[in-house]
Structure formats: C-alpha cells, structure tokens
Amino acid sequence: MKERSTGARARAADPPPDSAAPPSTAENELGRIIGSLGPKIRELRQQKGLSLQQLAERSDVSAAAIHKLERSGMVPTIATLMKLANALNRPVSYFVDEESVIDRPVVYTAAEQGRHVYTSKSGLELRSISGAYGRFFMAGAAAIVSPRADSGRKAMEHPGEELVYVVRGSLQFEVDGATHRLEAGDALHFRTDRPHRWCNPTAEPAEAVWMALRPM
Amino acid sequence: MKERSTGARARAADPPPDSAAPPSTAENELGRIIGSLGPKIRELRQQKGLSLQQLAERSDVSAAAIHKLERSGMVPTIATLMKLANALNRPVSYFVDEESVIDRPVVYTAAEQGRHVYTSKSGLELRSISGAYGRFFMAGAAAIVSPRADSGRKAMEHPGEELVYVVRGSLQFEVDGATHRLEAGDALHFRTDRPHRWCNPTAEPAEAVWMALRPM
DNA sequence: TCGGCCGATTTACGATAATGAACGGCGCAT
DNA sequence: ATGCGCCGTTCATTATCGTAAATCGGCCGA
Numbered sequence: 001m002k003e004r005s006t007g008a009r010a011r012a013a014d015p016p017p018d019s020a021a022p023p024s025t026a027e028n029e030l031g032r033i034i035g036s037l038g039p040k041i042r043e044l045r046q047q048k049g050l051s052l053q054q055l056a057e058r059s060d061v062s063a064a065a066i067h068k069l070e071r072s073g074m075v076p077t078i079a080t081l082m083k084l085a086n087a088l089n090r091p092v093s094y095f096v097d098e099e100s101v102i103d104r105p106v107v108y109t110a111a112e113q114g115r116h117v118y119t120s121k122s123g124l125e126l127r128s129i130s131g132a133y134g135r136f137f138m139a140g141a142a143a144i145v146s147p148r149a150d151s152g153r154k155a156m157e158h159p160g161e162e163l164v165y166v167v168r169g170s171l172q173f174e175v176d177g178a179t180h181r182l183e184a185g186d187a188l189h190f191r192t193d194r195p196h197r198w199c200n201p202t203a204e205p206a207e208a209v210w211m212a213l214r215p216m
Numbered sequence: 217m218k219e220r221s222t223g224a225r226a227r228a229a230d231p232p233p234d235s236a237a238p239p240s241t242a243e244n245e246l247g248r249i250i251g252s253l254g255p256k257i258r259e260l261r262q263q264k265g266l267s268l269q270q271l272a273e274r275s276d277v278s279a280a281a282i283h284k285l286e287r288s289g290m291v292p293t294i295a296t297l298m299k300l301a302n303a304l305n306r307p308v309s310y311f312v313d314e315e316s317v318i319d320r321p322v323v324y325t326a327a328e329q330g331r332h333v334y335t336s337k338s339g340l341e342l343r344s345i346s347g348a349y350g351r352f353f354m355a356g357a358a359a360i361v362s363p364r365a366d367s368g369r370k371a372m373e374h375p376g377e378e379l380v381y382v383v384r385g386s387l388q389f390e391v392d393g394a395t396h397r398l399e400a401g402d403a404l405h406f407r408t409d410r411p412h413r414w415c416n417p418t419a420e421p422a423e424a425v426w427m428a429l430r431p432m
Numbered sequence: 433t434c435g436g437c438c439g440a441t442t443t444a445c446g447a448t449a450a451t452g453a454a455c456g457g458c459g460c461a462t
Numbered sequence: 463a464t465g466c467g468c469c470g471t472t473c474a475t476t477a478t479c480g481t482a483a484a485t486c487g488g489c490c491g492a
Contacts, residue, residue: 030298037294051439062481067441074479075295077449078253078312082246093309096294138354138429140379140403163356165425167383187356209381209425213354267469281450283471290449293479435492442485449479455472462465 034075037095042070044088059087124149126210138213145171145206150199156192161213163189164198169206173198249312250291256311258286260304275303340365342426354429361387361422366415376408377429385422389414398424 045055045066056063061080068074069084076084078092085092126141155174164171165187173180176194181201190196192212200206261271261282272279277296284290285300292300294308301308342357371390380387381403389396389404391412396404406412408428416422 030295030302033298034295052441053439063439064441064443064482065480068479071441075293077291077293077479078297079246079250079291080480081294082249082312086246091309092312093307096298096308138377138379138405138427140381140405140427142381142401142403161354163354163427165356165358185358187358189354189356211354211356211379211427213429268471269469278451279469280452280471280473284449287471293449296450433492435490437489437491438487439489440485440487443483445481445483447478447480449477451474451476453473453475456470458467458469460466460468 033096035073037075037081038070038073040095041066041084041088044090045070048088055084055087059083061087124151138211140209140211143206143208143210145169145198145200145208147200147203147205151197155195155197157195158192160192161190162192162196163187163211165209165211167207167209169200169204170202171198171206171208172201251289253291253297253311254286254289257282257300257304260306261286264304271300271303275299277303340367354427356425356427359424359426361385361414361416361424363416363419363421367413371411371413377406378408379403379405379427381425381427383423383425385416385420386418387414387422387424388417 045052050058052063052066055061055066059066061083065074065076065080066084069076081095082092085095124146125144164173164182166182166184168184170181170183173182173188173190173196175188175190175196180188182188261268266274268279268282271277272282275282277299281290281292281296282300285292297311298308301311340362341360343359380389380398382398382400384400386397386399389398389406389412391404391406392410397417398404
C-alpha cells in the first residue's frame with residue numbers, strides 16, 4: 001500500500017493568492033502536529049508498558065487502528081482520539097495543543113518609566129506595562145502590594161478576567177468563596193464576574209504581574 | 217454562551233455516590249462532547265457572521281463537510297477539526313477538552329505544577345499559568361528562554377495581542393521593523409498582526425511572563 | 433524440537449468522512 | 463419581472479478510517 005507521505009497533503013489546486021492571504025504557518029503547524037501524533041501515542045503507550053491489544057481493550061479502539069495511527073500516520077477522528085487520550089490519561093490538548101502560538105510584541109515600557117496608575121486602594125502600587133486602552137483589550141501592570149494591604153471590605157464583581165502571577169512575596173485571593181494562597185511563581189486566573197477580593201497577609205511587600213482583560 | 221451552574225470546586229466534599237451516575241462517565245462524556253461539537257461550531261460561525269463557504273475557504277474544509285458537521289452530527293477527523301478550530305480562532309480544547317477539570321471559573325497554578333506547553337521553538341520553555349482557552353480569552357505562561365534562542369527566521373502575524381514582561385535576563389524583540397531590547401522589569405505590548413520575532417541575545421537564560429490574547 | 437502464547441503487523445472489507453458539483457430559496461439591484 | 467449573487471442543502475463519488483481476521487515473529491516451557 002502506499003505510504004501517505006507526511007505533510008505533503010497539499011492538493012494541487014492552489015488557492016487564489018489573493019483572498020485572505022492564508023498564513024502559511026497554519027498549514028505547516030497542522031502537518032507538524034498531526035505528524036507528531038503517532039509518536040506521542042506510541043511513546044505514552046510504551047511508557048505505561050501497554051501492548052497494542054491492552055490499550056485497544058482499554059480504549060475501545062481496535063489494535064490495528066492504533067498500530068496504523070502509530071506507524072502509518074493515519075489521522076484519527078476526534079472520537080477515537082478522545083478514546084485514546086482518555087485511556088492514556090491525557091487531555092486531548094496534550095496531543096494537539098497548539099498553544100505554542102505565543103509569539104510577538106509592540107508597546108515598550110522600560111522598568112523605571114512605567115506610568116504610575118492611580119488606584120483607589122491604598123497599599124497597592126501599580127506601574128502600567130501595557131498600551132493605552134483604546135488600542136488594546138489587555139491591560140497589565142507590575143504591582144507592589146504593601147504588607148497587610150487588601151482590596152477592601154466588599155468583594156468586587158465586574159465582567160472580564162484577571163490573571164495574577166506572583167513574582168515575590170505572597171498574596172491571598174478569595175474568589176467565589178474559595179481561598180487561594182499564592183507564593184512566588186504561583187498564578188491565579190479567574191473571571192471577575194465572580195465576587196473576589198485579595199490581600200497581602202504577610203509582613204513583606206508582594207510583587208506581582210497583574211493582568212486584566214476588558215470586556216468586549 | 218452557556219454558563220453552567222457549576223462551581224464544582226471547593227464545594228462541600230460531594231462524594232459521588234454513584235447514584236444516577238451511570239457506568240463510567242467516560243463513555244457518556246464522549247458522546248456528550250461529540251454531540252455538542254456541531255452546535256459549537258455553528259454558534260461560533262454565526263457569531264462571527266461567516267457563511268458556510270466563507271468558513272470553508274478560510275479553513276480549507278468543504279462547505280458540505282462543515283454543514284454535515286453542524287447539522288448531521290458527523291464526527292470529523294482531528295485534522296479537519298484543527299483546521300476549523302484554527303479558522304475560528306479557538307484551540308481544539310475549546311471543542312473537546314474535558315470540562316471536568318476546566319469547568320471552574322478559577323484556575324490556580326502552583327509554581328511547580330504548571331502544565332508544560334509544547335512549543336515548536338527550541339530553547340523556549342513554557343509553563344502555562346492560565347486556564348484553558350475555552351473558558352478564558354487570555355492565556356499566559358511563565359517562559360524560560362535559553363541563551364541564543366530565537367523565534368525562527370520567519371516573522372509571524374495574526375490577529376490578537378501579546379504582552380511580555382521580563383523577570384530576569386533580557387530579551388530582544390523586533391516588531392514591525394523596530395527593535396526593542398528588554399531587561400528585567402521591562403515590558404512590551406503589541407498587536408500580533410504586525411510581523412515580529414524575538415530572541416535572547418545574551419549568554420544567560422531569560423525569564424519572562426508571556427501573555428497572549430485570543431481574538432474573539 | 434515442537435507447540436502454545438503473545439506481541440506487532442498486515443490484509444480485506446464495510447462504514448463513513450470529505451470533496452466537488454448540482455439544486456432550490458431568498459434578497460437585491462438593474 | 464428578470465437576472466445575479468449568496469446562502470444552505472443535497473447528491474454522487476472518492477479517499478480513507480476503523481474493524482475483524484489472518485499472518486509473521488519471538489519467547490518460553492514441556
């Protein structure tokens with residue numbers, strides 16, 4: 001039988017070069033990810049010491065199919081991929097995650113020159129590291145939270161999301177009734193339409209990168 | 217968008233007394249997720265005001281296939297799902313990822329346990345600090361960039377924004393022809409539809425908080 | 433040495449995902 | 463009205479995914 005040469009699936013029909021100028025990166029990424037799918041499955045299976053038929057039984061996918069996935073570059077339906085991912089105890093994103101599309105920047109903010117942002121909270125010092133709101137949806141600030149400072153008595157609720165990454169010291173968040181204690185290197189990501197509040201429970205100032213997303 | 221009355225987290229220990237829970241949730245989940253796939257695609261497409269053939273052209277998937285996916289419960293291969301997810305600016309996990317773990321609107325990431333993100337670039341190590349794209353529009357990662365590592369020869373462009381905050385070491389960005397050198401404490405915020413690339417020009421690894429915003 | 437056994441692989445075939453090309457329906461401008 | 467363009471849908475065809483069953487190969491014990 002013929003081997004499906006990896007990647008070269010491109011049909012002769014070349015899309016009109018005009019149109020929406022398809023980023024060629026997408027096609028490349030897709031082929032790369034699909035190509036890496038078989039090896040990933042094989043690696044996981046062997047790592048767990050499972051034979052083809054053992055995995056077949058666990059996942060309710062035929063051994064032949066798994067074999068062809070691993071060695072012949074067969075591309076599965078999402079259903080069988082989910083079965084396998086499940087049996088291998090991995091999220092589908094493990095095989096397919098293209099989150100790697102993190103790549104490029106444009107408003108530069110030097111360490112010392114960040115605009116000082118006024119806040120209603122005392123004990124919270126913010127230095128903006130993002131562009132003006134009009135142009136961006138994301139806003140970020142380098143934050144320094146004084147010891148014992150907090151967001152106030154009343155929990156806040158407003159549309160959007162926030163993501164906080166603690167660089168130094170520690171912060172405590174209460175979101176939706178649950179309490180989270182963040183140390184250096186920890187992060188918290190939450191929707192701000194849930195009641196939330198924060199505080200610095202320690203005697204040391206805390207340093208964090210604080211990101212907010214404006215509702216659109 | 218559906219807001220499941222969730223909260224499953226931090227709830228009083230809710231021991232699953234099997235009760236109504238049929239056999240293994242896995243089989244059920246699979247069917248449920250697969251079943252929700254069509255509606256999700258349709259909803260996204262209409263929300264963006266795209267016709268079947270417009271999406272077809274964008275995603276390089278035939279309009280007929282998309283139609284059958286949306287209305288006839290056809291289950292796609294992972295390849296076509298990726299094409300569609302890509303064209304709709306959603307990660308595959310948006311359609312498929314088990315919401316069992318993702319359902320919560322609050323995501324806490326401890327310093328050591330961040331999911332490692334697969335990247336095509338060598339010398340770039342990412343540890344996700346944000347929730348899954350399905351629930352959030354913001355994504356963030358703690359990044360470690362090896363000495364001399366770079367984003368590759370070709371600059372990328374696509375809608376969205378990014379914000380990078382350097383914690384340690386230094387990074388160099390080239391966006392739209394302009395070069396920016398970032399030291400610890402510096403930040404760069406830019407729209408990703410400009411051609412850009414990055415590198416670590418030093419002999420020391422660099423550490424940064426890397427944020428990305430997905431277009432809606 | 434010879435069978436059994438187990439693992440990976442291959443083969444043959446039915447099921448179906450994906451395509452390209454029609455087909456009717458609707459709005460809109462001439 | 464008439465024609466044009468765009469939309470969703472359906473149809474026939476092709477490509478290939480997935481399965482069951484057969485084949486090949488190594489390992490072990492009697």
